Each structure stands twice: as structure tokens, then as C-alpha cells.
Amino acid sequence: MLGNWHQLWVIASNPDNVPVVALIVLVPFFTWFGLRQAKANDRLIEKLEKDPELARTHHRKTQPYHASWQKEVHVWPYLLRIELLAAIVVTVILLVWALTINAPLEELANATITMNPAKAPWYFLGLQEMLEYFDPWIAGVLMPTFIILGLMAIPFIDENPLGNGYYTYKQRRFAIWTFIAGFEGMWLVLTLIGTFIRGPGFMWFWPTQTWDPDRIEFLTTRNLDQIFGINGKWLAHILPASQQPYAELWAKGLFGIIPVGLYFIFAAWMFYKIITSTPFSRRIFSRMSLLQVVVMELLLVVMLALPITFFMRNLLRIKYVWETPWFNL
């Protein structure tokens, strides 16, 4: 079953997956590239914090410096030549890419022949993967809205004035961890799963495991209320007669509030602990308004719900924790 390396190669060399393969190289590289500069700055910051005298006179950059150098250079030619160079490099990359790999063109669109797997383009595979874990309106509408508004909210909830205009890690630990967790730990990982692991029927195939379109997957997931044996039997005794037939629905709906509520409380509390864990982070926290704290907590708790749901579904085989007639979580 495993060991189908040829198939892995076929997936990786699928023209439309080339960008995903490129990302596997580019994102780690740029993470390293950015954090390396952050480290250099952090060393400088540490040195200057220890030596106020030096801090007063130092030019405070890690780039080469000479007192007689002008602070600014002319755009023409110093910036424009770089732009020209970048344009040429990009053009060359594009030309080589366009000469060696052809854009895919499948058969004529046909509504009666389903593509299997029917996948979104790679940059939306993160969303499609979420669709596996959440109801469509959550994965397809709510989550994207949260991502977009959450990104836009970042400048307005990050009250840390340090690290504005230079790479640093130590001055912005929490911010950097959060962003990398979201961008790389979630979005890119989901994209990779969507590309390399989801096979026919969007079923889960380990890398090198043959994509067998006839594989049958037994529904092994259960809902949390099933695990707890919630069936509304004893709730039926206290419900008014008109609601008796709906006892199970009522029980499940009410039961689900517990884990979801507990999660919200616990996750919010945990994030509160993290963002107030050091004297510095407490200083930042005290600068934040109530609205900022609430919005940040909400965004963080919702964000964390994604990996948690992911592990519950894939490891614990739990499907929903909260079932209601209108939505499931």
C-alpha cells in the first residue's frame, strides 16, 4: 500500500502543484531569512539595553554604517536598478517555467462526469480542507470572513510599539508565534494536506499510499454526545408534552453547549495567561483597551479551534461536539 513513490512524484510534478512544491522551499527559506535578521537585531538590542551609554551614540542598525555616509540614496539609480534586476530575474524564471511546463488543460467541462478528486486550486485548498471539519457555512463563509477581518484587525490590536520597521523576535514573541502558527502551521499545512494527502473522494491517503478510487472508508467517527450516550431519555421526563418527541434534539443541543463553552473559557484563559506571562507582556497588556482584548481573545480562540478540531477528527475520531438542528460544531 505504502511505497508508491511514483505516485508521489506524479503529484509533485503536476504542473498546478509546482507552486506548492515551491512553497515548501520558499517559506522555510524566508522564515529563516527573516528570523536570522531578527536574531542579529536581538543581539544588538541586548547589547544596547545593557549599555545605555552606547545606546545613546549607536546608530542602532546591524547594517554596515559609517558616520560620513548619507542616510539616503537616490532612487535613480540605486533603487531602480534593483527593480530592473528583479524584473529581469522574474521574467527569466517565468520564461523558463513557461517553456518547460505547460499549463494544464483537461477535457471539456462536463457536468455529468465528476472529477475525482475535485479539488480547488492550490491556494484555496486550505479552505477546502476546512470544509472537511466544519459545516460549509462555517468553513466556506465564516472562517474566510474571520481570516480576512482577523488579518485586518492585527494592526489595531497589536499594542506593542516595539519592532516597528526592523526584524526582531524577542520584542514580539507572541505576535510572531501567532502569525507563523496561523500562516505556516495551519494555512500552509492544510494546503499541503490538500495537495499531497487528499486523494479520490477527498479521502485521506498517506504520502506514497496508492490513490485507490474504489477504497471504501468506513464511517468511524462519532459525535461527542454519542460517546457520552446522550439520547434525551431522562430529559423527556421533564420536558412539556409538546416537546417530548424532540427530547433527543433538546438533549444534544443542550449537551453541546458544555464542551464548546468549556473550550471557550479554557482557551481564553490560556491565552490570557500567555499574554501576561512576562513583565514585558504585562506592560503591553495594560496598554490594551477592553475592546482590543475581547477582539484578540475571540480571534485567537477561533483560530485555535481549527487545529483542535483537526486533531479531534483525525486522531480521536470525533465528528461534532455540538449538534443542533441549525448548525453543528
Next chain:
Amino acid sequence: MAEENRAKGEVGLAGEDDGRIHDLKDWVQVKFHEQVEELKRPEDTQLYKAFFRVGRIDEPRNRALHTLNNLFLHIHPTKVNRDAVRYSYTWGMGGISFYLFLVLFFTGVMLMFYYHPSEIQAYRDILDIQNSVPFGLQLRNIHRWAAHLMIIAVWLHMFRVFLTGSYKRPRQFNWCIGVMLLVFTMLLSFTGYLLPDDQLGFWAVTVGTNMARATPLIGHEGPFGPQLGMTAYNDVRFALLGGSIVGSNALLRAYIWHCIALPAMISVFFGVHFWRVRKDGGISGPSPVMLESEMHE
């Protein structure tokens, strides 16, 4: 030149006195040398000055004016932070995104010459582009790969803006503009996906727009959608597709979004984005590090 020659007593030159040419060979020789000298200094030619509006660039003032006086360059300041032109700070990803947009615009217009947004015909046009149009295959390839590359570049650009804290005061708003650019970039790619009218695009768009059914309130399978009277024939998905299935209307709509509406919108946001980079004081850094001990409450 002519002066010198006259001083040497040579005769028969292009006569300044009577405007007639006496010795053609001499005249050509002298004029030829003059011309060569002139071409060695193209910045002093009329043509150059007419084009760039200023003379030689070895004067600082003219260098600045070059940038300032040029419609395409004036989005730049005349001078920038000397360390900002290092690749290490910006990774050049914003500029590369924009360059890729220009490539896409150009190749996109070329593709439009050969493409009809109607079912079946669209697919045939793509085959035609690939097989009969000179360099059509490469044209389509460049358009496709530039679109992918642009998404990567935009993601990385956002990543570097985040890592350098460049969204902080006073650049908060420009970050938001940036997020809109990100959304538009991805939507542009997505709407383009359907246009070849092949299986790949058809099913991707089917999957994508099926999600729209589930939109709360305005989707016919979304929470409270049916209660508000939503059906497959009047909900948001219907509006996106111009019908209840991915068909010819959907193709036309994707085409119009892809070739007109979204490019127009993203261009406006580009303008604002670049304008704000300037107005917010140019690129954010690399600026001198700030110390925790200097932070005011």
C-alpha cells in the same frame, strides 16, 4: 568644428555665409564627427530632454527631477533609506507582485484577443491558442504561472511586512488595503480558473460556489436562508453564477469579473496602496531598533 576649420583657412565648407554646400565630402565629414560627438552624450540631445524633461543625470538635482518628473517613476520618492534598498529588508516581494500583475495584464490582454467567453467555444479557443497561435502556448503558460507566482509573492510580501512590524503606526490602514489586495489577487486567480471551460475549472468552481449555498441568510442551504425565502434560484450562489448551475452565464460572469471588474478594482487599490506607502513616510525601515527601556506607557 566648423569654427576650427574656418580658422585653419579651409574653404568650401557648409557655407554659413550663403547657406550653400560647397564641398560635399568635407561637409559630410565634419557633420558626421559632430553627430558622433553628440551621440556620445545622449543626455544632451533634444530627444532625450523632450522625453525626460531634464538633462544630464550626473547632477543630483537632475537625478531627483528624473524620478519626480516621470509619470511612471514618480510613485517613488526621490531618495530612500540607504539600507532599504538592500534586498534583505523587503525581499522585493511587493514590487515583484506588482511586476507580475503587469505581466498578467499584458499577457491577459493578448489572450483576450483570441478568446470568446461562451461555452464550448471558449475551450476551442484555448486549444487554438495552444496549437495555432504563434507562441500561444507560451503565452498561456506565462499567464498561468505568473498568476501562481503572484500569489506566492503576495503571501511572502505579507509575511515580511508582518515580520518587520511594518503594519504598526502609522501604517495600519495600508495593511488593511494590503489584505484587500490579497483577497483580490486570489479572486482574480480563481475567476480565471473557470475560463478555459475545462473539467479542472468547472469542478473547482462547482466546489467553490457550492459553499456559497451555505452562506448564512443569503444562501438557500445556509442557516436561516430558507426561512428568509432563499431558493436555488434567488440566493447568492445564483447571483454569482447567473444561474443555478455552472453554465454559460457563469462563464460570462467569471470573464467579466476576471477581465474587467476585478482588475479595475485592484488597480484602484494598488494606487491607494502605493500612495499610502509614500504618505506614511516611505518604507518602514530598516529603522533604528527601539529599546524596551524607552517604551512609554
